Amino acid sequence: MRLATWNVNSLRVRLPQVLDWLGRQRPDVLCLQETKLPNPAFPDRALAAAGYHGAASGQAAYNGVAVLSRRPLEVAAVELPGLRDPQRRLLTVRAEGLTVVNVYVPNGQAVGSEKFHYKLRWLEALRDYLAELLEREARLVVAGDFNVAPADEDVHDPRAWAGAVLCSEPERARFRALLDLGLRDLLRAFPQPPRSYTWWDYRAGAFRRDHGLRIDHILASPAAAAACRRAWIDRAPRGWERPSDHAPVLAEFADA
């Protein structure tokens, strides 16, 4: 069973690439972030033609998450419980014997800003939600764009980024609080090459210079992590024409 996550930065613009990539990697489950589409505009037909069911928690212009699955999926939550939040950033589904929480964590804009405090509150509410889910869901996966580079090795230039949004200690502490629930960071559980990044700025030739950050993650409960066989980043789509600024992250699991 192959599961993946990809921030596509507009599913409308990226649909041809998503369809191409689905054909190449054949994931069983794909979590998408930043679809930027209201649910009525979700491309059900094109995805069905490619062999995928879809579930979406969308909104126009910003945010929006969706999960694609080769087999039918059951929606468990379309927003983060415990937070009155009009932004569509979380979608929990049951698919392939897993409970999959797809997240698009707020960016935070700048340390100390109102959006930064919203990000910290969001991560705290996520922790509480996952703590509750873990009490009853043995095979749990949390995948998505966390907008946190957990450690300096996840940053191309740690000195330049020290203390900045995506890398600051308050954000890293809240990411660690997710791991402290017993979740494992699968790209850490399986050795990766150096410079294993998932995001490169569109500007200043960042991808060509490999100026990246690892901010997209797949976390797994102990039982799900035990079933994981490998995890990796597919940076190829970042080099395609008109790419998303994020690369997909994948994990393979033994069947339940």
Place this chain on the structure above:
DNA sequence: ATGGCTTACAACGTAAGA
């Protein structure tokens, strides 16, 4: 050099992303 690029909106510039 505090920028560089890309997207959505319905404006032909502004907001936001990371």
